[in-house]
Amino acid sequence: MIAIIVAFLLFVSNQKMQSIAFNLELPVDKLFTQFKTKYSRHYSPTEEQLRFQIFKNNLKNIKALNEKRTNPSDALHDINMYTDLIDDELPMNKGIPVPVSSYDKEHFNSKELRKVEKPWNEIPPLPSGDSLPQNHAFCGEYVSKNTDRPKVDLCGEVFSQQNCGGCWAISLANLAQYLYSNLTYQRYGCVKTPPKFSAQRFLDVTTTKATKRCCGGHPRDAVNAVKSFSLDADYPFVDGSNRNLCTIRGDQNPSVQIQMAITGYKTFGISKDQNMVLILKKLLHHYGPFLVSVKVSGTGFSSYSSGIFSFPSTSVCDTSSSSFMTDHEVVLMGWGVENGIEYFIIRNSWSSGWGEGDNYIRIKTTNLCGIGWRIGDYVYPLNMIVYANTCKFDKYCNSCNISSNICSSCTSGYSLNSNNKCVENTVKLTKFHSNSTNVQFYNHTI
Numbered sequence: 033m034i035a036i037i038v039a040f041l042l043f044v045s046n047q048k049m050q051s052i053a054f055n056l057e058l059p060v061d062k063l064f065t066q067f068k069t070k071y072s073r074h075y076s077p078t079e080e081q082l083r084f085q086i087f088k089n090n091l092k093n094i095k096a097l098n099e100k101r102t103n104p105s106d107a108l109h110d111i112n113m114y115t116d117l118i119d120d121e122l123p124m125n126k127g128i129p130v131p132v133s134s135y136d137k138e139h140f141n142s143k144e145l146r147k148v149e150k151p152w153n154e155i156p157p158l159p160s161g162d163s164l165p166q167n168h169a170f171c172g173e174y175v176s177k178n179t180d181r182p183k184v185d186l187c188g189e190v191f192s193q194q195n196c197g198g199c200w201a202i203s204l205a206n207l208a209q210y211l212y213s214n215l216t217y218q219r220y221g222c223v224k225t226p227p228k229f230s231a232q233r234f235l236d237v238t239t240t241k242a243t244k245r246c247c248g249g250h251p252r253d254a255v256n257a258v259k260s261f262s263l264d265a266d267y268p269f270v271d272g273s274n275r276n277l278c279t280i281r282g283d284q285n286p287s288v289q290i291q292m293a294i295t296g297y298k299t300f301g302i303s304k305d306q307n308m309v310l311i312l313k314k315l316l317h318h319y320g321p322f323l324v325s326v327k328v329s330g331t332g333f334s335s336y337s338s339g340i341f342s343f344p345s346t347s348v349c350d351t352s353s354s355s356f357m358t359d360h361e362v363v364l365m366g367w368g369v370e371n372g373i374e375y376f377i378i379r380n381s382w383s384s385g386w387g388e389g390d391n392y393i394r395i396k397t398t399n400l401c402g403i404g405w406r407i408g409d410y411v412y413p414l415n416m417i418v419y420a421n422t423c424k425f426d427k428y429c430n431s432c433n434i435s436s437n438i439c440s441s442c443t444s445g446y447s448l449n450s451n452n453k454c455v456e457n458t459v460k461l462t463k464f465h466s467n468s469t470n471v472q473f474y475n476h477t478i
């Protein structure tokens with residue numbers, strides 16, 4: 033009996049994962065009517081004509097992608113909220129490469145720049161001999177396949193950028209949920225649904241040559257400008273309908289309560305001669321989820337519905353081409369294997385209902401179309417690990433100011449370090465073994 037129930041549940045969940053909402057065999061005008069009803073479209077007569085043409089063209093691509101499937105786990109594509117849009121209208125960055133600032137150039141003479149690994153591209157330290165499981169995820173239902181970490185969803189409800197091309201800020205707000213859950217998990221051994229964090233603060237305050245509100249940007253500029261996370265409830269998102277608004281508003285709430293301090297970040301880029309997939313997996317395993325950029329335009333990404341998506345092997349994903357540029361920032365949060373296909377799992381920030389589950393997409397690891405990419409020696413890569421902390425969850429902090437997120441005193445035996453964290457006072461334990469040929473010193477500093 034139990035076996036029958038299990039088989040039935042597997043069947044149901046498989047059906048859920050592997051089916052699409054629209055019957056693509058219906059005539060195109062019928063599908064267009066269904067689409068307009070489902071997504072509440074009301075066009076003027078001239079716009080209706082234009083949108084119908086775009087819809088037809090997108091539908092053709094969707095069907096062609098579905099026809100290419102050979103493995104039951106291959107992606108299914110479907111009509112969704114973006115099927116009446118051209119790629120340029122999708123919520124994403126405009127693909128602005130970000131040159132290394134003159135500040136950094138001052139710190140390295142040209143000889144050094146040519147010789148040494150560029151610090152902005154350098155891959156952060158990784159433990160040696162790290163053994164990687166087959167499946168590893170931090171968010172969504174994917175965590176149920178975890179074998180060497182808790183089967184808990186640390187990400188919660190996704191933050192949608194709507195029409196704003198501010199994925200550089202919104203992906204950062206989505207990553208903050210993981211960072212917050214990580215701290216609550218460390219402190220209490222469990223996770224409450226993480227709140228939504230403010231992206232609007234980054235959109236309002238960050239301004240550089242490369243970063244322009246809903247007209248694209250670099251998450252590195254955001255963490256340099258703001259250095260902390262607040263709640264969306266305290267500093268709400270207002271840019272949802274602003275497709276091409278580039279002028280910043282300035283700080284709308286300078287005294288907003290700080291939930292987490294951003295204590296650091298590390299950008300990195302992986303070059304083609306390195307084992308990109310292995311390095312990304314090790315980084316995830318060691319550092320948790322992080323931001324990456326990816327090419328969306330012209331790849332079929334937007335019509336993804338479920339399964340394992342393959343980027344096209346055409347020139348659109350050729351990272352060695354001088355015109356290649358990624359155009360969207362997302363959170364890389366896991367990997368896995370299904371029916372012999374290895375994939376990475378990405379958390380997107382598009383409309384609710386997009387993708388698999390809520391805004392997830394699994395991507396076949398054989399073609400990453402810019403994920404982890406090292407753009408160039410003098411260009412900041414768009415892959416970034418972010419570190420955050422809060423004295424609220426610091427077990428050893430005696431008085432945490434929850435407005436500023438600054439700890440002013442620690443419990444006895446602990447003192448504040450430069451990251452405003454209470455760490456154990458440096459102690460030196462000397463351990464003698466009975467056979468004194470083998471004296472070991474444990475130098476205990478945190």
Ligand SMILES: *[C@@H]1O[C@H](CO)[C@@H](O)[C@H](O)[C@H]1NC(C)=O
Nearest residue numbers: 182214215217218318319320
């Ligand atoms: C929290 O982050 C630390 C550092 O990256 C990591 O060692 C730990 O496993 C994370 N905890 C969870 C529950 O993901």
Ligand SMILES: *[C@@H]1O[C@H](CO)[C@@H](O)[C@H](O)[C@H]1NC(C)=O
Nearest residue numbers: 287433434435436437438440
């Ligand atoms: C907490 O921090 C805020 C913001 O920096 C400051 O205005 C306030 O005086 C601090 N409160 C205490 C009790 O130190």
Ligand SMILES: *[C@@H]1O[C@H](CO)[C@@H](O)[C@H](O)[C@H]1NC(C)=O
Nearest residue numbers: 464465466467468469470471
């Ligand atoms: C010395 O101590 C270690 C561990 O404490 C033990 O494994 C080893 O057998 C000992 N050697 C001798 C010669 O007693």
